[in-house]
């Protein structure tokens with residue numbers, strides 16, 4: 452059934468069939484078959500250079516696969532969705548975005564910039580009280596309402612990371628992509644970030660997490676997608692795949708996985 456926006460109500464959130472991305476004459480990612488339902492969560496795990504970021508960029512349409520008669524990537528059933536539809540449904544939190552926050556602006560302006568897709572507020576735009584309230588509310592939900600007027604350059608790495616989550620939440624996206632969200636954070640910062648992922652997952656939003664560490668995979672994320680050598684190495688439940696044997700195969704070194712209260716660690 453088609454909705455008003457033209458998407459298929461019963462279609463998966465994302466569906467990939469036979470998508471191949473080639474750069475400099477080399478296949479940097481091939482995905483034979485993958486789909487993610489609305490509200491479902493998945494964590495992508497794999498060695499450096501395996502193709503995880505490329506996978507995310509396939510979903511966000513920042514990279515395109517080779518042409519196929521049957522379009523390889525669909526968003527809510529649509530082969531050619533409007534970029535605006537994807538942008539409004541998806542929030543992305545990454546350490547890369549963190550590197551771009553090198554401006555003297557109050558945290559709340561960085562958050563309001565999320566509404567416009569700009570770093571701070573665009574010039575000559577006057578924001579109404581409703582946008583400011585939404586930004587303040589997003590900061591409050593992340594436990595950093597008191598930082599709203601602080602210059603972003605004076606905040607700690609963990610605080611900035613939370614401001615960046617607020618910046619995405621201000622648009623109320625149904626899907627959140629966390630790309631190595633705990634990079635550079637101390638244990639306290641990691642704790643808060645993981646709590647945030649859990650809360651958002653429980654909220655009914657889809658979480659797509661990219662990480663090198665099983666420690667980041669919050670209990671709400673049941674499913675993992677392992678990527679190695681430009682292809683899907685395995686796709687399935689955490690229970691089945693987060694084992695010492697599979698992790699050792701994935702990273703090509705001897706590793707041990709420990710499990711405790713729904714959390715996993717690797718050493």
Ligand SMILES: Nc1ncnc2c1ncn2[C@@H]1O[C@H](COP(=O)(O)OP(=O)(O)OP(=O)(O)O)[C@@H](O)[C@H]1O
Pocket residue numbers: 474475479497498499500501502503504505506
């Ligand atoms: N424009 C490009 N030209 C050539 N090779 C590229 C290009 N973009 C990416 N690659 C290669 O594609 C492979 C996959 O890159 P990708 O960034 O997806 O890996 P990743 O799993 O996210 O790595 P990491 O964990 O280090 O972030 C890498 O070997 C990378 O060097």
